[in-house]
Amino acid sequence: MTLLLVFGSTPDLAWQELNSMVPLAERTSPHTAVVHDGSVDPLNRLGGVTKIGRLSHVVSSIDASTLVPILSTEHFRSFGISTADTAPVSQALLARIKEELGKPVRYVSGQLSSVVITKQHVCELVVFPYRGKFGVAVTVSVQDFEGWTKRDRGRPYADPKAGMLPPKVARMMVNIAGSSLSQKTLLDPFCGMGTIVAEALLLGWQVIGSDQSVDAVKKAQVNLQWLGLSNKKWKFFVSDATHISENIVPVDAIVTEPFMGKPDVPDEKVRDMVTGLEKLYIGCLKDWYAIVKPRGKVVMIVPRFVRGKKNYFVKKVIDSCETLGYTVLVGPIEYARPNAMVKREIFVFTKLV
CATH class of the missing domain: 3.30.2130.30 (VC0802-like)
Structure with missing residues (x-):
């Protein structure tokens, strides 16, 4: 058929x-x-x-x-x-x-x-x-529009100020990370309210979620409990994403929407913010190399900032990926509302052997 x-x-x-x-x-x-x-x-x-x-x-x-x-x-x-x-x-x-x-x-x-x-x-x-x-x-x-709406708007905790990633986009990113899931483990080192780890659990992954915010880690676990997901398949802890390799064993994939800067940054400060994000993301990829299994995928959102006719790219991350031990498989694929000042660009990296 x-x-x-x-x-x-x-x-x-x-x-x-x-x-x-x-x-x-x-x-x-x-x-x-x-x-x-x-x-x-x-x-x-x-x-x-x-x-x-x-x-x-x-x-x-x-x-x-x-x-x-x-x-x-x-x-x-x-x-x-x-x-x-x-x-x-x-x-x-x-x-x-x-x-x-x-x-x-x-x-x-x-x-x-x-x-x-x-x-x-x-x-x-x-x-x-x-x-x-x-x-x-x-x-x-x-x-299943009712199921998607429930997970998007009905969960106990959300963080609209952080710019929530829709569950559908999270699901797509997780599926891109891998489809053969027998005993495979996925990490989200910027887990926030747990959107990505929830979609991964629903698909059958073992998951690890971490965030530098104690509050976010607690709320993510409440959201998973609300969905009725077994805690035998998930683990959470508090960690800086650039030092997470000190805390966990190797994983099959990393899927994440990292910190994308503070909202409402004045135009004259955007370039400085981009420089800071480049440093953060490069630090993350450098650290994650130690825990991603050979040929494992990193599916990651990288922001692009729009100010009038100007676009500010977090470009050094992409330019540096091969020296960090990765190659770009896919990207950028844009996800953004038409008039959004922050455009999400999704990249898929794979670890070089």
């Missing part, structure tokens, strides 16, 4: 996540990919995929003559047709399809969200570019 995967708002990061888990996946457009001979269950572990569909037909044109036969084989009371990286389907075409189906059904116009599909029990077709033609897929699974 060929499956369609529709990416969310960070398609490049979502593609990297998928490619890390399913190397033979085929990217068909900026927001879509297909997996041949795939099964739905493992793909539901992905953070960057909003919908999964079963590829039904490949057609040369999108009209009633091509879509009605596909819908005729499905059982539904409501249907809708979403598009990914193709022109939207008109309301007139939806009305024509309803008429030709010849049964009492209603259509839902516009792009269908996971909420609409789930709550209104809509049979959805997704039209997407596929090898010079159009692929038409029937949606079979949508992202």
Whole structure:
């Protein structure tokens, strides 16, 4: 069975996540990919995929003559047709399809969200570019929006001032770090409220979280307990991230959003802040080399600061990585809101042997 995967708002990061888990996946457009001979269950572990569909037909044109036969084989009371990286389907075409189906059904116009599909029990077709033609897929699974919202906004402790990393982005970063998890250990040396370690635990990793803040370490553990996650698979301690090798045994991966500077720094102080962050991150990578296993991955966010038309990059970290014993596998992949003054750029490093 060929499956369609529709990416969310960070398609490049979502593609990297998928490619890390399913190397033979085929990217068909900026927001879509297909997996041949795939099964739905493992793909539901992905953070960057909003919908999964079963590829039904490949057609040369999108009209009633091509879509009605596909819908005729499905059982539904409501249907809708979403598009990914193709022109939207008109309301007139939806009305024509309803008429030709010849049964009492209603259509839902516009792009269908996971909420609409789930709550209104809509049979959805997704039209997407596929090898010079159009692929038409029937949606079979949508992202668990309630679960993501609960972990994002419902947990006991959060730190909005620190700029919270969304669980979906954390999930993607963890999946990029590795997909074969038998007894593998992941470290987050800037664990904060525990977003990354929570997603790693849910995927089956053993995890270690640390932070120089005693308060953060305590709150992260409360958040994990709230999720009902077993403390047999996690360990926390207080540590400066540049001296963490003194406290732990080697790990398979490090996934982290490090300290990214204080908010609301005056424009004239940004360059000094960047210099300080470069020193911190280089110190971290130097120390982490001792505890990352050979060919282990470091998936790390590096900030870029925007002030008017100027961009300030934490560039020395990337320039120095090979002298520190790493090579850049992937990056930068940007995750940021359009008008954000701090852009997150995700890099994947691997330890040189």
